[in-house]
Each structure stands twice: as C-alpha cells, then as structure tokens.
Amino acid sequence: MKIVTIIRQVPDAEARVRVDNGQVALSGAAWVLDGMDEYGVEQALRLRDEGHEVEILALALGPAGTEDALRTALAMGADRAHLLETDLSLDVLATAQSLASVIQCEQADLVFVGGKQADWDSAALGAALAELLGWSFSDWTTSFTVNGQDLTVRHDSDAGSETLHLSLPSVISTQQGLNDPRYPTLPNIMKAKRKELTREPMTSQDSKTEVVGRDLEQREREGRILQGDATQAAQELASMLKEVGR
Amino acid sequence: MSQPILVWFDAQGDQPSRPALQAVQVARQVAAETGRPLVAVAAAQAADVAARYVPSVLRIDTELVNQDRHVRALQTAFESQGASMLIMAGTRSAQAILPRVALRVDGAFLEDVLQLEVSSGGTQAVRLSQLQRIRETLRTTAERVVVSVKIGAFEPAEPAAETGTVTPLLIEMEASDERVRVERELAESANSVSLDEAGVVIAGGRGLGSAEAFQQLLAPLAHRLGGAIGATRAAVDAGWRPYEEQIGQTGKTVAPDVYLALGVSGAVQHLSGMRRSRLVVAINQDADAPIFKHCDVGIVGDVHQVVPALLDALA
Numbered sequence: 399m400k401i402v403t404i405i406r407q408v409p410d411a412e413a414r415v416r417v418d419n420g421q422v423a424l425s426g427a428a429w430v431l432d433g434m435d436e437y438g439v440e441q442a443l444r445l446r447d448e449g450h451e452v453e454i455l456a457l458a459l460g461p462a463g464t465e466d467a468l469r470t471a472l473a474m475g476a477d478r479a480h481l482l483e484t485d486l487s488l489d490v491l492a493t494a495q496s497l498a499s500v501i502q503c504e505q506a507d508l509v510f511v512g513g514k515q516a517d518w519d520s521a522a523l524g525a526a527l528a529e530l531l532g533w534s535f536s537d538w539t540t541s542f543t544v545n546g547q548d549l550t551v552r553h554d555s556d557a558g559s560e561t562l563h564l565s566l567p568s569v570i571s572t573q574q575g576l577n578d579p580r581y582p583t584l585p586n587i588m589k590a591k592r593k594e595l596t597r598e599p600m601t602s603q604d605s606k607t608e609v610v611g612r613d614l615e616q617r618e619r620e621g622r623i624l625q626g627d628a629t630q631a632a633q634e635l636a637s638m639l640k641e642v643g644r
Numbered sequence: 645m646s647q648p649i650l651v652w653f654d655a656q657g658d659q660p661s662r663p664a665l666q667a668v669q670v671a672r673q674v675a676a677e678t679g680r681p682l683v684a685v686a687a688a689q690a691a692d693v694a695a696r697y698v699p700s701v702l703r704i705d706t707e708l709v710n711q712d713r714h715v716r717a718l719q720t721a722f723e724s725q726g727a728s729m730l731i732m733a734g735t736r737s738a739q740a741i742l743p744r745v746a747l748r749v750d751g752a753f754l755e756d757v758l759q760l761e762v763s764s765g766g767t768q769a770v771r772l773s774q775l776q777r778i779r780e781t782l783r784t785t786a787e788r789v790v791v792s793v794k795i796g797a798f799e800p801a802e803p804a805a806e807t808g809t810v811t812p813l814l815i816e817m818e819a820s821d822e823r824v825r826v827e828r829e830l831a832e833s834a835n836s837v838s839l840d841e842a843g844v845v846i847a848g849g850r851g852l853g854s855a856e857a858f859q860q861l862l863a864p865l866a867h868r869l870g871g872a873i874g875a876t877r878a879a880v881d882a883g884w885r886p887y888e889e890q891i892g893q894t895g896k897t898v899a900p901d902v903y904l905a906l907g908v909s910g911a912v913q914h915l916s917g918m919r920r921s922r923l924v925v926a927i928n929q930d931a932d933a934p935i936f937k938h939c940d941v942g943i944v945g946d947v948h949q950v951v952p953a954l955l956d957a958l959a
Contacts, residue, residue: 411911412912417778489752535740535824559888608784612778621940
C-alpha cells in the first residue's frame with residue numbers, strides 16, 4: 399500500500415504574530431511540522447508496525463524552507479519526501495489541485511492530511527483532495543482500522559461521533575485522539591538526512607481567491623478582576639450574569 | 645438568468661438551527677445588495693421551517709445520509725438554478741462538504757467568513773487565520789462562489805413577513821455517492837444544547853483536576869445557565885470529557901454571549917476556539933494564567949470554592 403501524508407509547515411503556536419506591510423510577521427517563531435499532520439505520519443507508521451507492507455511518502459507544497467518539516471516526517475519514519483516548491487501563497491483549492499496531481503502520479507492508495515492547519519486555519523484541504531481524486535473521505539478522524547481494502551473509522555460529526563465504513567482509495571483527515579505521534583529519535587534524525595527528498599518547482603497560480611489585506615484581530619477585553627473572597631466575587635459575578643439576561 | 649443566492653437551511657423539528665439562521669442573515673444581505681433572488685435548500689423535514697424565513701425553498705426528499713449525497717444535492721441545486729452563490733453555516737459538515745461543491749461548480753471557496761460583500765467588482769470577505777489571530781481580507785472575481793459563514797459572526801435572521809413557497813428538487817445520486825456507509829450513534833455528550841447553538845458555554849480545563857469536578861461543578865452551572873459544557877484539550881486528553889466537547893484549534897470554535905472559563909490556563913490553541921465570544925469570564929487559581937489577559941471579568945480563586953458560591957448566588 400502506498401501512503402501519502404500531507405505535510406504543512408506552520409509557525410509554532412507560541413510565536414507572536416504581527417502584521418507588517420500587509421504581511422504576517424512572526425517574532426521568535428520556530429517553523430514546525432503542523433501538529434495535526436503528525437497524526438497522519440504516525441498512523442501510516444502504525445500500519446507498518448502492524449505488519450502491512452507500506453511505502454510512506456511525505457508530500458508538501460510550500461517555500462524551500464518547508465524541507466525542515468519534511469525532514470521531521472522522515473525522521474519520524476516516512477520513507478521519502480517530495481516538495482512542490484513555491485513562494486506563492488496558493489489558496490486551499492489551488493493547493494489541493496497541485497497536491498492531487500502528484501498523488502495521482504504516485505498511484506497512492508491512501509492519503510492522510512491534518513484536519514485543520516494552524517497557518518491558514520482552513521479545514522478544507524482533505525475534502526478538496528478527496529474530491530479531486532474522486533476518493534472516499536473521512537474528516538476529523540479519531541480511530542482508523544484497515545481490513546484489506548475496507549476501512550472502519552470513527553470521526554467527529556456535528557452532533558457527536560459516528561462510525562464510517564469506506565473502501566480504499568481514501569483520504570483521511572486526522573486530528574488529536576487518533577494516536578500519540580512518536581518523537582523522532584536522534585539516530586532516526588541522523589538517518590533522515592540521508593533519505594530521499596525530491597524538489598519540483600511549482601509555478602502555476604490557479605487560486606481563485608486572493609488575500610488583499612491583513613490586520614491583527616484585536617478584541618479589547620476589560621480584564622477586570624473581581625476582588626474580595628470567593629463568596630463576594632461569586633456574588634458580584636452572579637449579578638453580572640443575571641444582567642446579561644441569563 | 646437570475647443567478648440566485650442559495651442558502652442551506654437546517655432545523656431540528658420545528659426549531660431552525662441557529663447557525664443556519666445566521667447564514668440566512670448573510671444571504672439576505674447579499675441578495676439585497678445584488679438584487680438577486682434568495683433561495684433556500686433544505687432537507688424534507690426542514691423545508692417548511694425554511695419557508696418561514698426565505699421566499700423560495702427547494703426541498704430535497706432524498707435522504708442525505710452521508711457527505712457524498714449532501715455534496716451531490718448542493719451541486720444539483722447550484723447547477724439547476726444557475727446560482728451565483730451558495731451560503732452555509734460553517735458547521736463541521738460544511739467544512740467537509742463545501743470545498744467539494746466549490747470544486748464541482750468550478751467556483752471560489754470562502755471559508756468561515758466574518759464579513760461578506762458583493763459588488764460589481766467581485767466578492768470580498770473577511771476571515772481569520774494564524775490560529776484566529778489575523779484578519780484576512782480576501783477577494784475573488786469568480787462568477788460562482790461558495791461561502792461558509794463563521795458560526796456566531798452574524799445575528800440570526802428573523803422570520804419573514806410572508807411564508808415562502810416550497811418546491812421539490814429531484815436529486816439523482818450516482819454510485820459513488822453510496823460509497824461511505826454511516827453508522828449513526830448517540831452523541832456521548834451530555835449537553836442538552838449543542839456547543840454550536842449555546843448562548844452560554846462553560847468550559848473546564850486542567851485546573852478542574854478530575855472528571856468528577858466537571859460533574860459536580862460544571863454540570864449544575866450549565867443547567868442553571870442553560871448552557872453547554874466545553875473542555876480544553878488538556879481536559880479531553882486526560883479523559884475527563886469526550887472529544888465532542890473540545891474547544892480550540894482541534895475541536896470546535898464557539899462564539900456564545902457568555903463564555904465561562906473554569907480552571908482554563910488560556911493556551912493559544914484554546915483561545916483560537918473562543919476568541920469571538922461576547923463576554924469572557926475566567927476563574928482560575930493562578931493569577932498569572934494567560935486567560936486573564938483575554939477575559940472581561942476574572943476571579944482569581946479556586947474553582948472548587950468559587951463555583952459553589954456562584955451557584956448559591958445564582959439560586
């Protein structure tokens with residue numbers, strides 16, 4: 399089975415964001431493999447650990463520096479990596495189009511992709527990939543078992559969780575709860591440096607949407623700390639809550 | 645062609661869903677700005693409720709038991725009406741369905757918008773990125789646009805003066821629409837109001853210390869305030885609450901009138917799920933917890949003391 403895990407490199411959540419000349423500027427930011435994407439890499443590795451014969455390709459679209467996140471995936475245990483290199487910021491549907499054509503060329507059976515990446519706050523990539531590939535899809539997946547060509551997964555829906563039965567080929571969007579991603583060990587980090595990482599320049603710009611402005615989202619909060627002991631503070635809060643009409 | 649604005653409408657029994665009403669509000673505004681007709685698309689059980697809000701309703705009698713069927717239904721509605729825009733509340737299922745509809749109709753996709761404006765020059769929208777810390781203004785000149793509306797960003801629409809007409813819309817499913825079989829299960833959550841709908845959300849974090857504390861402190865408070873219980877990732881990871889209740893980057897985004905954060909430290913990932921709440925109240929023992937920088941009202945104290953006192957004061 400050939401598995402593609404989609405990798406996106408995002409600013410570490412602790413980074414402070416600003417807007418500088420209409421661009422997002424980050425101070426003290428480490429760029430990391432998106433946490434949601436790690437679950438997919440881990441799930442692919444678990445299939446191997448369970449004895450399935452799998453080939454795992456880590457695939458990313460982004461600037462040259464995205465190589466770091468791909469190396470992390472390789473250090474976790476992916477077999478090889480491929481980068482569609484571009485400095486353009488494509489929208490999510492255009493990104494999916496470029497990634498889908500690589501996945502088709504690779505003749506993969508299964509794609510893992512993070513449920514929502516922390517840079518663009520978009521949850522659309524997995525669904526868009528499934529649509530473009532014409533494959534079955536499970537979003538926000540929290541458990542995953544494979545039996546031949548058949549998959550049984552649990553995923554979160556609007557009201558709660560559901561079990562889905564689907565068949566390969568499939569796109570699975572991953573999230574917390576699916577597994578505990580492993581940390582790359584030092585020997586594996588060393589080994590990852592010698593693994594195959596291919597690059598391909600990506601020049602097409604098919605985005606239908608364009609970002610024309612950015613501002614810091616600010617919400618003024620009063621930050622008023624109620625004084626007094628627990629009872630006094632609770633009483634004051636209760637009267638405020640009653641005032642809000644509840 | 646009249647190029648109508650379509651809006652997906654949803655209801656539970658006789659009650660319209662609150663997120664759907666927020667989507668109707670946006671759709672009405674766009675219809676008024678563009679002079680285009682407004683048409684709702686609804687499953688059979690929601691069509692009559694939709695007609696109280698929207699002048700024209702397309703009723704889908706086929707059961708939309710999985711996402712593939714839902715995508716097909718919306719695609720059919722879009723194409724058969726020669727629509728210019730489809731608007732739907734940004735629920736979890738919308739996140740999975742709408743990008744696919746956008747691709748099928750060769751349209752642009754605007755995700756989780758806070759503002760939407762259509763003019764002769766195109767469509768402009770505002771959405772958040774970078775863990776909800778940056779406001780992005782997006783523009784598209786595409787003729788067909790699919791929009792998900794951020795839950796809580798708009799006021800719910802009021803009923804219309806006149807009841808609309810309901811017309812059935814035949815959907816022809818294809819074999820590929822049957823490939824995912826769904827086993828529905830009862831939600832594990834004990835919430836009587838869903839997090840998407842709740843006007844009050846009471847969220848608990850690591851500071852609560854146990855699953856029992858949620859039962860003893862949050863449940864009565866949720867009951868008293870008519871709210872829904874939410875949880876931070878730490879509380880969910882500890883097994884105290886089900887994933888369905890998680891608020892944050894992983895999990896749900898909520899924007900209630902009142903957000904009570906109990907024993908919540910205020911990690912960036914959690915804040916990204918509640919930033920747009922109207923009134924934020926934090927109760928935490930640790931005066932240095934980041935949540936106090938993001939609240940309107942704070943109490944520095946032990947939740948095990950403050951919450952019982954609060955329940956007494958509310959009684």
